[in-house]
Amino acid sequence: MTDENHSPLDSIWESEDPIFANKELLDIEHIPNEDRIIGREDEISSLANSIHPAIRGGKPRNTLIYGKTGTGKSLVAKHVTQSAEEFARDRDTKLDRAYIDCTQATTETQVVITLARSFNQPETTDITVPLSGLSTNAYYDRLWNILDSLHDVVIIILDEVDKLQGNNVLMQLSRAGEAGKLETCKVGILAISNKISFKDSLDERVLSSLQEREFIFPPYDANQLREIMRHREDAFREGVLSDDVIPLAAAFAAQEHGDARKALDILRNAGELAKEDDSDAVREDHVRNARQKADIDRFSKLLQDQPTQSKAAVYALSLLADASDEEEFPTRRIYEQYERITDSLDIDSLSQRRMVDRLNELAFLDILGVTDRVGRGRGKGITNLYYLLEDPTVVQTAIESDPRFSPAN
Template sequence: MADNEESDGGGDSSITDQQLDDFDTNRGDSSASEISSATKEIQRSEPNDPANDPLFIREGDEDGSSTPIWADRDLLSIGTVPGPDRIVGRDTEIKSVAGEIRHLVHESQPNHVVIYGETGTGKSLVSRHVSDRLVDTATARNVPAASIYVECKKNNTETRVARTIARALSDKSGSGIEIPRVGLGSAEYYDYAYDIIDEYYDGLIVILDEIDMVDDAEGLLHELSRAREAGHTDAYIGIIAISNDIDFGQKLNARVQSSMRTTDFIFEPYQSDQIEQILEYRRDAFQDGVVQDGVITETADRSADEHGDARKAVDVLRIAGDIADDNDAEVVSADHVDKAVKRAEINRVKETIESTSPQSKLVLYTLGRLTGSNNRRFRTSGIYSQYETTCGDVGADPLSYDRVSQILSTLALMGISESHQIGGGHKQGVYLEHQLIKDKDVVMKAVVESDERLSELHNGTYEI
C-alpha cells in the first residue's frame, strides 16, 4: 500500500506506522494469541474505531464479554436449552417420554408421543432434552441416530416441514447435498430426507412443535409414521408431536390415529416454587449481587398467579435486566420487574396482531382510543363513527360498517377484546357491545408500535 493511501476502514481508524513499529519490536518474543490481543488493543485505542462505537458499546464493556448487569445474557434467551441440572419440576415427564422412545437405542421402533399443555409448561424443553440424550446413547451404542426439531408455527405447511427436516438432516449428517429452498413439493423433500436417513442413520426422532399449526397435519403425520412400513426408508422414525390444543388428537382421522397409535401426556402449568427455582438456576446470567433480594420471588409469584408459564417468567426477568442495563442502574429491582411485566405484555400483543391487516390495527386503535379508565363497552355504531375519524387522521380509506364489524369479531377471537350481545329493550332489537380485555395502555402502545402511520400520529411512540 502506498504511503498516502488509506485502508478500507478510513484513515482515522487505521493503525499508525509508529504503533506498528513499536508492536513489531517486541513481536519476536510473543505468541500468536498475544499478538492478536495486542493488535486488538491498538485498534481499540483509536478514538474512531468502529469496534468501540459508543452507540452500541458503553464505557466499561469494551471487551464485549459482559456489562455491569449482565454476565451471560443468553441464559435467559428463549431458545436456550438448559443442561439437565437446570431443568425443574419435570423429572417424571422426562422419564415418561424417554420410556416411550427408548426402543430406538435397541434398533427397534420407538412409540409416537403427543404432548399437550399450555405454553411455557416445558413441553419443548423436555422433548429436546430427552431426544438429545437418546441420540447420544444410541450413537454410543453404535446405532447412528439423529433428532430434528421443527417449529411448526413458522413451517405451517407439510411442504415446509418436509423441507426443514431434509435440510436439517443434510446439515447434521454433513452429506453436502444442496437442497433447494423453493421449487419442490413435499414428496421431493421427503425423498431427499429418506435418502439421507438411509445413508447415515438407523433411527430418527422428529419433534413437531405446535403441530396443530400445520395446514395438513394429518398428511404429515401419516407420511412420517408409515415411512418404514411403506418402504420409504429402512430406519426407525419416532414422532414427538407437541400441541396446546388438548383436543388435537381427537380431531385426527381414523387412518392417522391407527398409524400413529400415540401415547399422550399432559404437562400441567408450573407452580410458583418451581418457577422460582427455574429463575434461580438462571441467576448467573447476571453479575454477582446485582439482582436485589425478592426480585426473583416476586417474578415467580406474579407469573404463577397470572399464567404458570415459565417461558414468560424467564422473559420478564430478561427484560427487567435489559431495562436496568439500559438505564445504567447498578441493580435489578422490583421496579424494573414492574416495567418488564408491562413490556412483556406489550410484546405479546404485538406478536398477536403482527399478522393482522393495517385496517384491523386501525379498528383496534379506535377501540383503545375510546376506552377510558372505567373500560366501558361500546356499540359497533359508536366504534365505527370514531374509526372513520381515525382513518381521516392517518389518511386511510375507511372500510364498510359490516367489514369493521367482522374485524371486531376477529379481535375477540384473538383474545384482545370481547363482544357481548345486548337486548335493546322493547322495539330496540339486539346489538353488540365491544370492550378491551387487555390493559388499554398495553394495547395502545403495542398497536402504535406496530403501525407506522399510528406511530407518526403519536410522534414516534405512545407513552404509558
C-alpha cells in the same frame, strides 16, 4: 502525535456490563443443562420412556404433548431427544432428530422441505433438496430416500403443531412405515400444542396414530418458578439482584398461569431496565416495570407480521375495552370504531365481512379472544363476540410502536 494505542473508544470497549455476567442464560431459546431444569422429572422420564425404542433403532412411539405456554414443553422435547441422540450415537444407532416450528413452516410443502434438508447429508446421499421448484410429492420422495439411506430412526418434533395448515403432513409422517413409503427407517413424531382442542381438528386415523402416548404439562407454582430463576442467577453479576426480585417476578408469572417464559422475560427485562437507569442493582421497581414491558414485547411480537388493517381492528377493540366496563364486543361495534381509525390513519377500510375474517384469524393466533357464536334474536342471525386477552394499555402501546399508528396520525 496521537498515541495509537489509546482511542477514545477504548473506555467503551473495556467497560464491562455492570448488571449481566451471562445474559444468554436468560434467552428464551437457550437450552439449559439438565441441572437447571426444575420440576419436570416425571415429564422427562415419561417422554424418554415413550421414545426409548429408538435408542436401539426401534420405532419411537408417536407422542402428543399439551400444556399452556411456558410450561417447558419445547425445552423438555429438545432436551430428551438431544440426550437420546447422544446415547444412541454411542450404541451405533443412526438416530437423528429434527425440530420444526410450525409457526414458521406452516404449509405441508414447507414442512417436508425443512425435514428433508435437515436430515440430508448431500455428500453422502447425492440427493439435493432445492428450496422451491419441486412438487410436494417429489419432496416427499426425496425425504423418504434420504431417511432410508442415512438413518435407522428419526424423531421429528412438530412444535406448535396446531398452526399447521391441514392434516396431510401428519398423516404422511405418522403412517410412512405402514404405508410402505419407508423400507428401513423408523419415524417417531413428537407433536406439541398449547391447545387441547387441537385433537378435535384431526382426522380419526391421524389422531390414533399420533396419540400412542399423550402427556399434559401442568403450570408451575410460584416455588418452582423461583427455583427456575434461582438456577439462572449466574446470568447476573454477583450481588446485583436484590433479594425481593426473584420472588416478585415469580409471583407475577404465577398469577399469569405459572409461565416460566414470563418469569424469565421479566427477570431479563428487569436487568435491562436497571442497566438503562445506570443502577448498580436490580430492584423491585425494575421488576414491576419489566412486567409491563414483557407483556408489551410479547404482544408486539405476536402482532409484528400482521397487516395494518388487522392492527387497526385490534386497536378498535382496545379502544372499546378502554371506554367501557364491558369486555366482549360484537362485530358491529368493533367495525364502527375500526372505520374511525382507518379514517384517521387515512387508509382504506375493509368491508365488515372482511374485517371479521381478520378478527377470526387474530383469534386463531391467540392475539384476541372470541366467544362461541350466540343467537342475536329471531331472524337476526348469529354473531361472534370478541375480547382482548391483554390489558388495553399493553395492546395500545404495542400497536403504537408501529410508526403508522403514531399519535400524529
